[in-house]
Amino acid sequence: MAATDKGFAPYHDPGLPPIVMPECSVERKLKGQKALVTGASSGIGKSIAVALGHAGADVVVNYSRDQKGADEAVAALQACGVRAYAQRADVASEDDVLAMFERARAEFGTIDILVANAGLQQDAPFDQMTLAQWNKVISVNLTGQFLCTRESVREFKRRGVKPEVSCAAGKIICVSSVHDVIPWAGHVNYAASKGGISMMMKSVAQEVAPFRIRVNAISPGAIRTPINMDAWQTPEAYAALMKLVPYKRIGETDDIARAAVWLASDDSDYITGATLYVDGGMTLYPGFETGG
Numbered sequence: 001m002a003a004t005d006k007g008f009a010p011y012h013d014p015g016l017p018p019i020v021m022p023e024c025s026v027e028r029k030l031k032g033q034k035a036l037v038t039g040a041s042s043g044i045g046k047s048i049a050v051a052l053g054h055a056g057a058d059v060v061v062n063y064s065r066d067q068k069g070a071d072e073a074v075a076a077l078q079a080c081g082v083r084a085y086a087q088r089a090d091v092a093s094e095d096d097v098l099a100m101f102e103r104a105r106a107e108f109g110t111i112d113i114l115v116a117n118a119g120l121q122q123d124a125p126f127d128q129m130t131l132a133q134w135n136k137v138i139s140v141n142l143t144g145q146f147l148c149t150r151e152s153v154r155e156f157k158r159r160g161v162k163p164e165v166s167c168a169a170g171k172i173i174c175v176s177s178v179h180d181v182i183p184w185a186g187h188v189n190y191a192a193s194k195g196g197i198s199m200m201m202k203s204v205a206q207e208v209a210p211f212r213i214r215v216n217a218i219s220p221g222a223i224r225t226p227i228n229m230d231a232w233q234t235p236e237a238y239a240a241l242m243k244l245v246p247y248k249r250i251g252e253t254d255d256i257a258r259a260a261v262w263l264a265s266d267d268s269d270y271i272t273g274a275t276l277y278v279d280g281g282m283t284l285y286p287g288f289e290t291g292g
């Protein structure tokens with residue numbers, strides 16, 4: 001039965017809305033914590049960065065090229081009364097990542113939360129995919145997460161737990177994708193990178209749990225950002241997308257940001273090695289909605 005048959009209209013709102021910032025939390029669950037968010041000049045990363053700030057964390061806003069977007073995130077964070085600065089770094093470059101963490105230690109003293117979010121797509125039919133396209137996506141999406149996760153683990157182990165700040169020595173959130181479990185024709189490099197993140201995240205989580213370091217992933221479904229404009233910009237594209245989303249609306253970046261704040265907070269202290277699918281049911285085999 002279509003959503004309209006149940007008496008409500010399917011959500012349909014193409015066009016990129018302004019980012020809706022969550023209210024500054026009175027509770028400030030992340031007060032005193034220092035966070036680093038990669039790819040935070042746009043989309044999901046920008047919303048996560050601002051939401052962490054609204055929960056009380058100071059935030060390093062990493063960007064690769066879009067300094068304007070990074071500056072906007074920094075301004076939104078400062079307006080909320082936390083410290084923030086923009087840091088250019090290519091997450092696929094070891095030198096850039098080392099320098100980014102060194103500056104974070106110099107500015108903030110330490111890092112308590114990493115959100116490894118930077119990612120990109122370079123799509124092609126498999127038999128036309130170049131080695132350069134393969135390497136680019138793997139190096140940013142997977143190697144970038146490896147480098148930032150490794151530097152975070154080094155810092156968390158060095159510092160250890162500070163109970164007045166958090167139950168854990170550190171929290172890592174890898175932004176993966178539903179394509180860590182859903183194969184994706186025409187995007188083999190992207191799906192391989194996200195599948196790789198899944199096993200990297202779980203293996204690191206197993207290795208560092210005794211140090212009270214928590215490592216988890218968020219796997220978004222279809223979220224309205226620049227990376228996937230083709231999928232939501234026209235009514236036709238939006239209608240086709242909704243066939244894949246049982247909840248019948250596209251996700252917004254704040255849907256991911258709220259989950260990230262929770263995974264970074266002590267409210268989720270006993271959770272490590274988990275993947276949280278924030279996808280409106282996209283991983284529920286929507287093709288079987290009507291019984292198959």
Ligand code: NAD
Binds near residue numbers: 040219
């Ligand atoms: P986006 O294009 O707005 O964000 C990606 C960010 O990564 C950009 O800010 C970009 O500048 C940054 N980036 C790219 N290469 C980089 C590099 N080498 N170093 C540092 N930063 C770099 O798109 P988004 O949708 O917000 O994507 C964020 C993450 O969410 C990605 O990992 C993406 O794979 C994942 N994701 C998005 C969706 C979705 O529907 N939007 C779904 C599943 C997963």
